[in-house]
Amino acid sequence: MVGGVAARESAVWAALAGIPDPEIPAISLVDLGVIRGVAIEPLPAGGERLTVELMPTFVGCPAVEVMRQQIGERLTELCICSEVAVELSFAEPWTSDRISPAGREALRRSGFAPPMTIGSTFSGDSLTVLPIATCPYCASRNTTLENPFGPTLCRAIYHCADCRQPFEAFKPV
């Protein structure tokens, strides 16, 4: 595949936008905000390396390896570079604020309350009360937290008093 670096990098972003999150397939990896960056660099021995920086949502997220593998396979198929590397990065912490507006809407449509926005100053100290969530089914704020821990590390369980539905929310972190 030929073309300038910028054009090829945008082809990479487009390919990544087509990869669903392994645990919540309604949202893509790009909308989840786990891709920190994409870079194409020449290799000293010739050829080029495509590096993707992947930010785990939670340090212990077991889906990270699946994401890594899917990204590697998809980008190798693109034949954009002779080498593809997917590197885990903690250079800045992934935060739930990185989920895009389209991603938040995709979560809501599939029955997950998107996370409360926490702001860039969150360090762990400011979460002194457990977060509230809006019901993804009826938009009521009359909800209660049933369990701050859910079926995966990133999910919490709520109940809506208005439509009487239990639902899950993506944890603000």
Added chain:
Amino acid sequence: MTDLDRETRDALAELLLAMADDEFVLGFWDSEWTGIAPILEEDVAMSSVSQDEIGHAKALYELLAELTGGDADVIAFGRPVDGYRHAALMNHARTDWAFSIARRFLYENADAVRLESLAASAYRPLAELAVKMRREETYHLLHFDLWLRRLAEGSDESHARLAAAIERLWPDAQAVFAPLAGEALLVAAGILPEPLETLRARWLERVSPRLTAAHLPVPAIPDRPGADGRTRRTDEFAWLHGEFTAVASSEADATW
């Protein structure tokens, strides 16, 4: 920061191993509650918290493996009982719910103090990981603070069991801040931004008023923990070690 001298690198390896083993062993103990916790929500919560801890341990073992040129799985599963460096607090079996809650309360607060400090570590990979882990540990802190109050204010029995567990675990909880070989080098290099004894004092300032507020006795403050706080092992831990190494040792060099 790749230009560490040998002594400082060895000291950093001790610090990473101590933290990783704390998270790893506690994660395994509390994963035993999966399916048998007092209420269904707690089956889910303890499982999730334990998964977090094992994940943190994995990330720390990987940092250690990068530093020493080893393999994270071999470090995690390939050591004999006396090769582990978790604090004596993690030597005990899970026992009853009050005991597990007491341990989590003491540990989560100690871990929070440690991570807050390490967020400013001069060793960037550790500082970055500490920043990320803190955000997750906040949920653990809130959860176990709540459980401490719930059991303290529950029945006479829950209060009595919790008070007895705090009393029993108190000396071993100090060992989270037991001195490390080469600690002075780590402090001098800014890798450990504050001495462990400073962190222990901060932890005591934090847990003592919470115990008092829950009408629980605050045991006498022991002297500085001895250097054996991370090397003493028990039969209970030896049993757990047999459990968590069973799969890895059944087929050496297996790949997943």
